[in-house]
Amino acid sequence: MVDLAAYLVFFLVIALFYALICLGLNLQWGFTGLFNVGVAGFVAVGAYGSALLTGTRAAGQPAGLGLPVSLGWLGAMVLAGLAATIVGTVTLRLRQDYLAISTFGVAVTLQLVAQNAERLTGGPFGLHGIPRPLHELVRDPRLYNLLYLALVAAVVVVAYIGLERLVRSPWGRVLRAIREDEAAAIALGKSAAAFRLQAFVLGSMVMGLAGAVYVHFIGFVAPEDFLPTLTFQAWTMLVIGGSGNNRGALVGAVGVWALWSASGALLTAVLPQEMQARGAALQVVLIGVALAGVLLARPRGLLGEEAVVSRHARLTLSESRNP
């Protein structure tokens, strides 16, 4: 029973890590229509960034500044935002499918750098000894995980509320206007390029934060954590949950992660010994089929996009219903 509780805590922390990524991707794709296929790259920037900012040579890392974890997390967001600014300035003017290919290339290149720049990133072995926040407060590992879960949940709540308010604000409305009819938005005097870049950078900052949250929980980071599979998981979670809807992003993340874990457990139980290592590959196949199924049968996902996001319009609607 205790093991189940411990597993549940672990499961939820990872699910919330994915939820953060999906919130960021939702801002980029769901609200602004930016086809970012390089999600894994920005998560990696945040993850490695935070690890390098907070790690120390004493703990076994090849390089590190030894800063407190909170600065590490902030630094992760700043670094991811910086990377997104560079990438976005160069590629956001491209049409959608070229943006997809470019962001895909960015993620591949970043993963290559992580794998080969040994003096900085530890190469294929990655970095370990990443400090855990508030470790001095709680010694018991199970209780600590619970504390970490509370910490991550708080982060997700803050991110969710912040993004929801942003989306329902005038800034958010311009985003959707640009997505629906860019020419009209420009005719009204809105700089489409500036708004798109802001959404791209903000979304990437949230993804960077997710990376930091992940590595400080696990304690080490390696290039294999940031393969295209991660991008694919985020996209599947968002599509299934419902893109254009922040609650959909959360539901999709937790739901698909549950599916992923359940299928993993099922495969471990069912597959013979020699095939166990390949089970992870079959999981990807199953989730890929699930994504295809959702795209075909219910493209808006579980919780579709809301037609009206403005607080003011909603009030008017409910007023009209209750005269």
Added chain:
Amino acid sequence: MWLQQVTNGVILGATIGLGAIGLTLTYSILRFANFTHGEFIAWGAYFALGLLALAAPWAPDAGPGHFGPLTVGWPFVAAAPLAVALTAGLALGLDRVLFRPLARRGAGLTLAIASFGASLALRNALVFLYGPQPDYFTREIPIARAVLPGVRVTADQVFLLAVTLVLVAALHLVLTRTGLGRAMRATSENPALAEVAGIDPSRVARWTWIIGAGLAAVGGLLVGLTVQIRPLMGAELLLPLFAAAILGGIGSVPGALLGGLIVGLAEALAVPLVGAEYRAAVAFLILLVVLLVRPRGLLGPRGDAG
């Protein structure tokens, strides 16, 4: 020394070019960035591997036997067309089940998302079925002979170049001399007008998939022959393929081959400079430069703003 790198680059470029031709055809005629194209390369090689394994009781013990200096013989030559046909069938099946229903709904981006997901599924299906270890068509060691001072190539590599040239020439003839070729080019330029003129879009789509996936499969067979066969072999070529197709100009077959050669040469020549690990980054750099400086590519259509 650098002459050898140039030769390596040309050989790499030929395989990238073959894949890029298929990619540029599907991109311009079917109008979406198909991320699964890399997987057609891998599945082509693996289909052949599976067929050869099936034929093992009848094929000679020493592997697939071999024609002269080549490391492969009649079993490989017999398996190759079958593998190409199976890969074309895979592409058609994917189109029937996934791409065509999504295309009916309209959004080209959804197709790209779906193709990205399908590519991961296909890739991992190979890992699941065959395991992550590299494999080979034959255990024969190819002998590299010097053809120029400082340049050594194997007979398999010469075979690769010859096959590529023959296929590209044949495709050029098909595109310029046959009704199907004209229909494909017309659809690539203006699908609505082509349909009005009586061209059947589903027939064009069907043959685009067959030709595109078929060329990719041949590429996979050739890479498997001259290098090795791995589940990720297609995925690793995806970025160079896109770079080559866009560099050459979407819709241009000679452009795709030219783009492939340039990307291959750039990668091979960059190896002494930045090390072999960063090869894929070279393709990405080329891609970025093209998209920023001349999005319609070298031989792309004139009116396209990219």
